[in-house]
Amino acid sequence: MDSPGGFAVTIVMLVLIVFVVIVLVRSVRIVPQARAGVVERLGKYQRTLNPGLTILIPFIDRLLPLLDLREQVVSFPPQPVITEDNLVVSIDTVVYFQVTDPRAATYEIANYIQAVEQLTTTTLRNVVGGLNLEEALTSRDQINGQLRGVLDEATGRWGIRVSRVELKAIDPPHSIQDSMEKQMRAERDRRAAILTAEGTKQSAILTAEGQRQAAILKAEGDAKAAILRADGEAQAIQKVFDAIHKGNPDQKLLAYQYLQTLPKLAEGSSNKLWIIPSEVGEALKGIGNALGGTNADVRSSDLFGPAEDEDKQPAT
Numbered sequence: 001m002d003s004p005g006g007f008a009v010t011i012v013m014l015v016l017i018v019f020v021v022i023v024l025v026r027s028v029r030i031v032p033q034a035r036a037g038v039v040e041r042l043g044k045y046q047r048t049l050n051p052g053l054t055i056l057i058p059f060i061d062r063l064l065p066l067l068d069l070r071e072q073v074v075s076f077p078p079q080p081v082i083t084e085d086n087l088v089v090s091i092d093t094v095v096y097f098q099v100t101d102p103r104a105a106t107y108e109i110a111n112y113i114q115a116v117e118q119l120t121t122t123t124l125r126n127v128v129g130g131l132n133l134e135e136a137l138t139s140r141d142q143i144n145g146q147l148r149g150v151l152d153e154a155t156g157r158w159g160i161r162v163s164r165v166e167l168k169a170i171d172p173p174h175s176i177q178d179s180m181e182k183q184m185r186a187e188r189d190r191r192a193a194i195l196t197a198e199g200t201k202q203s204a205i206l207t208a209e210g211q212r213q214a215a216i217l218k219a220e221g222d223a224k225a226a227i228l229r230a231d232g233e234a235q236a237i238q239k240v241f242d243a244i245h246k247g248n249p250d251q252k253l254l255a256y257q258y259l260q261t262l263p264k265l266a267e268g269s270s271n272k273l274w275i276i277p278s279e280v281g282e283a284l285k286g287i288g289n290a291l292g293g294t295n296a297d298v299r300s301s302d303l304f305g306p307a308e309d310e311d312k313q314p315a316t
Contacts, residue, residue, distance in 0.1 A: 014178040017124075017135045017257045022058075023058045023220055026056065026058040026059070027051070027055055027056050027057070027058050028053070028055060028056075028184050029049065029055075029056055030053055030056050031049045031050065031052060031054065031066065032051060032066070032067050032170065034050045034051070034068065035051060035066040035067065035068060035069065036048055036049065036050065036051075036066065036067045036069055036099075036102040036159035037055070037063050037064065037065075037067070038063075038064040038065050038067070038102055038103060038106050039061050039062070039063055039064075040061070040062045040064065041057070041060055041062075042060060042063050043102065044064075045107065046061060048102050048103055049063070057279060059273075064106060065106060067102045068099065069098070069099055069100075069102075069108070070098070071096055071097070071098040071163060072097055072098065073092045073094060073095075073096055073112060074079070074094070074095050074097070074100075074116065074117070075092070075093075075168065076092070076093050076094075076095070076117050076120060076121070077092070078090040078091065078169070079092075079093070079121050079125075079173070080092055080125065081124060081125050081128045081129070081285070082125070082128075082129060083128060083129065083131060083132055083133050083136055084129065084130055084131055084135075085132045085133055085174060087133050087172060087173065088168055088173065088192045089128070089133065089136065089171060089172050089173075090169075090170075091124060091167060091169070091170050091171075092149075092165070092167070092168035093120055093124060093126065093165065093167060093168065094165070094166045094168050095117075095120055095162060095164075095165050096115055096162070096164040096165070096166075097116060097151075097155065097160050097161065097162045097163065098160070098161050098163065099112075099159060099160055099162065100159055100161050101159030102159065103159065104157065104158055105159040107157060107158060108157060108159060109156045109158045110154070112159075113159055114149065114162055115155075115158065116155060116160070116162070119151055119154055119155070120147065120165065121145055123146075124143075124147060125150065126258060127143050127146045128143065129194075131143075133172060133176065136170060137170055137172075140167050140170075143167060144164070144165050144166060144167060147165040148162055148163075148165045151165060152173065166285045171175040190273055198304075226249030254301050
């Protein structure tokens with residue numbers, strides 16, 4: 001059997017081993033990436049630990065809970081807010097923030113998450129309280145910007161940087177929602193009626209414009225056709241005139257052509273009376289001169305018969 005002295009030595013050795021293990025455990029600390037630790041020596045701030053391996057003095061240095069340096073997202077429960085027109089709306093907010101100074105976040109504020117929540121609620125009520133319901137629903141970017149500016153300024157001394165503040169939902173009362181739906185429905189109906197009327201108006205305008213263009217084109221076509229016909233007739237007359245002048249006609253030919261034109265004057269079923277022009281005598285004289293010489297006298301009575309009132313002279 002072992003002696004009592006050997007047993008005591010064994011116990012002392014075990015106690016020393018346990019003590020050494022405890023000292024090592026309390027002395028060696030490993031700080032993960034994106035974490036930070038605050039060390040207190042005899043209850044006073046000593047330093048801030050960066051990620052990696054570090055050695056502490058056992059029983060003198062104390063490492064506080066590690067702080068997360070990554071950006072954090074906190075969603076706060078809906079908060080009732082009264083607008084400028086005395087309507088109560090429920091607003092959900094989401095805050096994005098990051099710890100930039102572990103020492104300030106540890107000693108300047110007791111619970112920075114709760115502080116951010118309360119500050120967000122009070123600031124939100126101040127901002128939305130100066131807006132009516134319609135402005136609150138359509139000015140989210142403006143509200144987010146004002147909230148971020150106030151929170152970032154207030155939390156800067158706490159070692160926290162607020163990067164973004166978002167309004168997740170703005171819920172007005174159910175009675176207001178029903179009124180808004182009716183208003184939106186009426187607005188959609190009004191826009192539909194306006195668009196229909198505008199379409200009818202545009203259709204009528206396009207139809208009238210098409211008819212006007214068609215009338216203009218038809219008139220232009222008729223005018224060009226008339227001009228072309230007139231040009232054709234003028235060219236034909238000019239060709240006839242040139243041909244006559246090139247042929248150098250004499251008085252006999254002109255008189256003969258004149259007499260050939262006379263029967264055409266009596267053509268047509270509506271001609272009941274035919275009046276002989278006074279130029280017939282001159283034409284007959286021309287023909288007589290052509291047939292019997294310059295002294296021959298051809299009278300119209302020779303061709304059309306003697307006049308009833310002419311006295312007959314006996315032959316001598």
